Amino acid sequence: MNTQKEFGEPGYLDYKGRYKGLFSWIFSTDHKRIGLLYLFSILSLFAIGATLGLLMKFELIAPGKTIMGPQAYNAFFTLHGIVMIFAVVIPGLPAVFGNFLLPIMIGAKDVAFPKLNLFSWYLYVTGVVLVIISQFAGDGPPDTGWTFYAPYSFRTTGTMLPAVFGAFVLGFSSILTGLNFLVTIHRMRAPGMTWLKMPLFPWSLYATAWVQLLATPIIGITLLMVVAERTLHIGFFDPSLGGDPLLYQHLFWTYSHPAVYIMILPAMGAISEIITTFSHKTIFGYKFMVVSVLAIAFVGYFVWGHHMFTSGMSGTALYTFSLLTFLVAIPSAIKVFNWISTMHKGSIDLQTPFYWAIAFIFVFMIGGFSGLILGSLAANVHLHNTNFVVAHFHFIVFGGTGFAFFGAMHYWFPKITGKMYDKTWANIGLILFFIGFITLYGPMFYLGFKGMPRRYFDYDEVFHAGNIISTMGSWVLYSGLAIIIINLFASLKGGAKAPSDPWGGKTLEWTIPSPPPVENFTETPVVTKGPYDYKQV
């Protein structure tokens, strides 16, 4: 659809402002352009992280050295973890789709603080640059794992300071995005959009924003304490200076557990949008969906101790954390039940994003159930720090957030680019990706159950078979990934023009042209109905 003719206003991609070329992007305060800046940065880093994962898996195809030594392997999983967690999945959905769609979905022209929004991206890039510097400066790349556990992080000769400081700066970027979204949602909803008329993706961003704002400062101060301890030798965490290593773990997980919810809540929001749209049916149990998102965000603050069951906490602490861990699973279960019920008696349009959504529900359930096993004290003692945990968190953060991210990418692709993607290739990519994913991480549950610890460069022969299958899975997954990305880029050029509402969606972004005009709405929309109003008129 031609925005020019219809609205007499250029789409955000054609808009000619003060700057040209690259500068018209990196100096732009338009939330849509900033969303795309994040998209390209995150995709590039994801490619790096995924390639590191592929190489690690190749190393593990046989016991002993295959393609790299232990020092390189340790540096690889450290960089892989830092990149994937701090630079890919934490910003992931909020920074890309949140930035692009949040203002549109609530009928606003932009976020509350557009300049701060651009500044967050600058911080993000600065953080990434610091992490890259840590790879090349000093005596060698960091090798502590993404958790930077004390006191090992004070013993290692790897270059810690830039990496730790980089994670700190990335945290700030996340805090500012959260703050921006909170104010936007409180202040800038279109007339008539009461809280309970707000779609679920903005709701999930709202809950996420609180977590970003309240939990991230904890990791900030913790990482600064590590910097101070390494440079000034103040004994916070290192027992040889009188510090306490468990204090570090508490502080680290007080943030890093809620961070898992920063990753997964927006994913749940995006999945809710996709399922209603393609079922052509209003979401089942809207209010329960809203309450469960808020409940996860809230209870999620109080379960960090389940990362430390074998560290040496008191018995009371252990079973309290265990019980709370089981309870935090309930709202997630409620969401799964409501998603499936939404499909009931729907009129389901089997499009690629919908396939991503059902694949998401499947892998998310596996991730969640394995989480229950890990939450159980007796089982945790055996499974903690084994490959079982590695499988579990890849199922949740890669299976959950990753699948939702790709689902969202296909779902909003027509809106963002004004083009349709090629459906056949998109589906082929998805199938390969899914098969590869299960083959890659499925065997790791078994390996962990058999006792193979995580972060192991070398292993006993008993673990060989499982590792071979897992490595072969990584090749299939990688090919699927390549097809998905190439197809989307090819569709930018060759794809058919997208109409403003290709899927029959009901939320506000489908009422404006694709791609949206600079100001989003020519006239501020007035909301009178619920977000998913499919009633026939």
Next chain:
Amino acid sequence: MYSTTATDASNFVSTFNTSFYFIAGISLLLLIGLTVIMLYFVFRYNNKKNKVAVQNEGNTRLEIIWTVIPILLAIAMFYYGWAGWKPMNKAPKDALKITSVARMWSFSFQYENGKQSPDLVIPVNTPVKLNLVSLDVIHSIFIPAFRVKSDMVPGREKMMWFLPQTVGDFDLYCSEYCGLRHSYMNATVKVLSNEDYTSWYADSSKVITATEESVPGAEGLKIMINQGCNACHSSDGTKIVGPSYMNLYGEKQVVIREGKEVTVTVDDEYIKRAINDPNSEIVKGYPKGLMQSYKATLSDDDISKIIEYMKSLNDK
């Protein structure tokens, strides 16, 4: 070696199994059930078969049902986990006490009569209580066949106990990442019959590793195997983490002392300093702070034996 089929390798295998299979079983049922329902809906209500969706905003009774039932299931799951874990927390009074010392990257087990061993040798059907000590960073002692694990935190008292129930050899791993050779930080748990254990324990030599007695300096080698020196030093010229012992004694070595490079001759005094106060002089090209002092564990006599062994590694 390790097998999961030895269902009663320790007393904690069955409690682990109860809570693991209880949760895994319920989860599998739910996973299959929900997936089948979801796929059925996708086929049954696809827009070719079902042209018009029937709108339904929700059902509060259903919501309550699928909140309450999972809560009850979750509490049951929690209960089994807690019940299985509780006995781990309290070791029997009559347990055999062994101190387990971890350092980068080896374990050493110290018995009440002064015996030391790089492997954990224990009698069957006797409760064993390990007193856990780490000398440098956090390690974690993990015996998969026994379903037990505990972190070893420097500066913190910790213990772990279990009752071995089957004679045999089992793997023991370090499961908390501790640096370069983390994946090589292993040992074997040797569960012996009571008679075998008694005679092993009575053997008063400090070391048990079977190395050939005839090798010159064999006693020094035994001490070093015991102390885990070989995790970082080789005898054949390869560099692991620290310099190799081969052709070391009597040679010139460049070290960094108080920030300045000095050349020293490797003699008895130098080696003693290198072992008792490793960070006062750092061999050029090697990292500081990795090797810890052995002042508390090695006597002068032990060190002389080590030196004898090093001398035997010179080509000339």
